[in-house]
Amino acid sequence: MSRETLDAAARQTELAKLKGWSDAGDAVAKTFRFRDFSEAFGFMTRAALVAEKMDHHPDWKNVYKTVEVRLSTHDAGGVTALDFKLAAAMDKIAGA
Numbered sequence: 001m002s003r004e005t006l007d008a009a010a011r012q013t014e015l016a017k018l019k020g021w022s023d024a025g026d027a028v029a030k031t032f033r034f035r036d037f038s039e040a041f042g043f044m045t046r047a048a049l050v051a052e053k054m055d056h057h058p059d060w061k062n063v064y065k066t067v068e069v070r071l072s073t074h075d076a077g078g079v080t081a082l083d084f085k086l087a088a089a090m091d092k093i094a095g096a
């Protein structure tokens, strides 16, 4: 998959296909909220396995039952198609 960065218009096109993700310029971001810590950490565990398989890893922060996620392609210095692929996978795991 291409590691070319997407411009603002292309990011908007991709964001429109997802729910709850926003454009953070150098990344796309979403805050996932779960019922409790166990659900949040279960999500992170499953997402981590997918990310590792993709060799594409999230920047994220967990506080109790929320998980703040930022996705960018560090090697490319911006957002690429890979970030949207991981975003969609995370939504699926979260049941969103």
Ligand SMILES: C[C@H](O)[C@H](O)[C@H]1CNC2=NC(N)=NC(=O)C2=N1
Binding pocket: 055, 056, 057, 058, 071, 072, 073, 074, 075, 076
């Ligand atoms: C060598 C390895 O493929 C790279 O370092 C991968 C690992 N995971 C990565 N994850 C993310 N989010 N961006 C990258 O550029 C990246 N690069």
